[in-house]
Amino acid sequence: MAAKVTLYSYWRSQAAFRVRIALALKGMKAEIVSLDLMKGEQFGEGYRALNPEAAVPTLIEGEGPPMIQSLAILEYLEETHPEPPLLPKDPRARAHARALGQVVAADVHPLIVPRVRQYLTGDLGLPEAKLRKWREHWLETGTRTLETMLARDARTGRFCIGDTPGYADVCLVPHVATARMLYQADLAKYPTVARIFEACMAQDAFAAAQPVHQPDAPLAG
Amino acid sequence: MAAKVTLYSYWRSQAAFRVRIALALKGMKAEIVSLDLMKGEQFGEGYRALNPEAAVPTLIEGEGPPMIQSLAILEYLEETHPEPPLLPKDPRARAHARALGQVVAADVHPLIVPRVRQYLTGDLGLPEAKLRKWREHWLETGTRTLETMLARDARTGRFCIGDTPGYADVCLVPHVATARMLYQADLAKYPTVARIFEACMAQDAFAAAQPVHQPDAPLAG
Numbered sequence: 001m002a003a004k005v006t007l008y009s010y011w012r013s014q015a016a017f018r019v020r021i022a023l024a025l026k027g028m029k030a031e032i033v034s035l036d037l038m039k040g041e042q043f044g045e046g047y048r049a050l051n052p053e054a055a056v057p058t059l060i061e062g063e064g065p066p067m068i069q070s071l072a073i074l075e076y077l078e079e080t081h082p083e084p085p086l087l088p089k090d091p092r093a094r095a096h097a098r099a100l101g102q103v104v105a106a107d108v109h110p111l112i113v114p115r116v117r118q119y120l121t122g123d124l125g126l127p128e129a130k131l132r133k134w135r136e137h138w139l140e141t142g143t144r145t146l147e148t149m150l151a152r153d154a155r156t157g158r159f160c161i162g163d164t165p166g167y168a169d170v171c172l173v174p175h176v177a178t179a180r181m182l183y184q185a186d187l188a189k190y191p192t193v194a195r196i197f198e199a200c201m202a203q204d205a206f207a208a209a210q211p212v213h214q215p216d217a218p219l220a221g
Numbered sequence: 222m223a224a225k226v227t228l229y230s231y232w233r234s235q236a237a238f239r240v241r242i243a244l245a246l247k248g249m250k251a252e253i254v255s256l257d258l259m260k261g262e263q264f265g266e267g268y269r270a271l272n273p274e275a276a277v278p279t280l281i282e283g284e285g286p287p288m289i290q291s292l293a294i295l296e297y298l299e300e301t302h303p304e305p306p307l308l309p310k311d312p313r314a315r316a317h318a319r320a321l322g323q324v325v326a327a328d329v330h331p332l333i334v335p336r337v338r339q340y341l342t343g344d345l346g347l348p349e350a351k352l353r354k355w356r357e358h359w360l361e362t363g364t365r366t367l368e369t370m371l372a373r374d375a376r377t378g379r380f381c382i383g384d385t386p387g388y389a390d391v392c393l394v395p396h397v398a399t400a401r402m403l404y405q406a407d408l409a410k411y412p413t414v415a416r417i418f419e420a421c422m423a424q425d426a427f428a429a430a431q432p433v434h435q436p437d438a439p440l441a442g
Contacts, residue, residue, distance in 0.1 A: 052366050067316045069323040069327070096286075102290040106323075106326065106327040106331055107331050111331060124351050134345065137340065145273050149273055
């Protein structure tokens, strides 16, 4: 029998979204425990004991210990549940997949998470309008870099690498979804990114993991 | 004969420092090509063709293609030059090593790189004093999280995981070195981090890779 998997999540978190997609692609069931980051539920002592960053996601499989950082969790899932693989076989293609993912997961997303937004507007006194500009600037920068990398690379297929969704797509989709949700990002300038986003969202694993379908998402309408 | 390895680097870049350490730990020789990020050399068209983010590091081994993103490069080096390993064998310990690394390499460092500092002071008009506060705040946050994670974990040894330096140490050392260089960070509050930093810097691979020993570092005195 498979060990129980628990994922601490928040409907709108890009990082939790990545792990939800990866679990679905691997065909793994997980109990989702929702934390309301806007209400500060991540700062409780109980949760901090699991995740000293007071952030999502945290994943616990079986006896634990808890694992944090979405990209570390993706690698763990790949190593312990290898089928279907999220990374290609060739080491250079694997590096390319990870680089695509990290362009948005390391170089964009950490700039716009709740703790950073709160620091900018609170401690540094940045007005809301400048915060919006900040968020859009880095999201656009990430999308532009993805487009450049994907449009020119012979390894790009129906998905970021070839014709099977994987690590890079798992990072691309939450990034694009955030840009669309926050400022109705116009993807016409990024045709390769737009095409891959649509191809992913046509797959159950991506569609079911998206923010609006999470149990803690505000009800539509 | 080993394929030629070229690393595009900048003496003060944390991300390039990580790769320099990893290469040294693996016993790999690389030709270092320095780019002066303060003079904008990374924005030349030739370099952008290698690295669409216009950032360092970029690594080329043999015929290429160029590889970007320091953490993707670390994984590539681990997969293609497995001895000595930078990651432990156990999948949960591997996740822990990667999480420790990403706490600083994904959640702190991207907030303080040159392009972000320039955007804050230029486009958003943040005064220099607030930029200093911003840098120190996130560097301290990262160090505090590392200390919490390392101090309580039975897997912590002389280094971040056990008694051999690896992935997490490769990320910890450039982070701590930056905090010390930028604002003479007081490590007394972080005894485990301080102890591991000293243990690393006593090793040739770490000491030789540090910023002040790079050919493009400004001459002392």
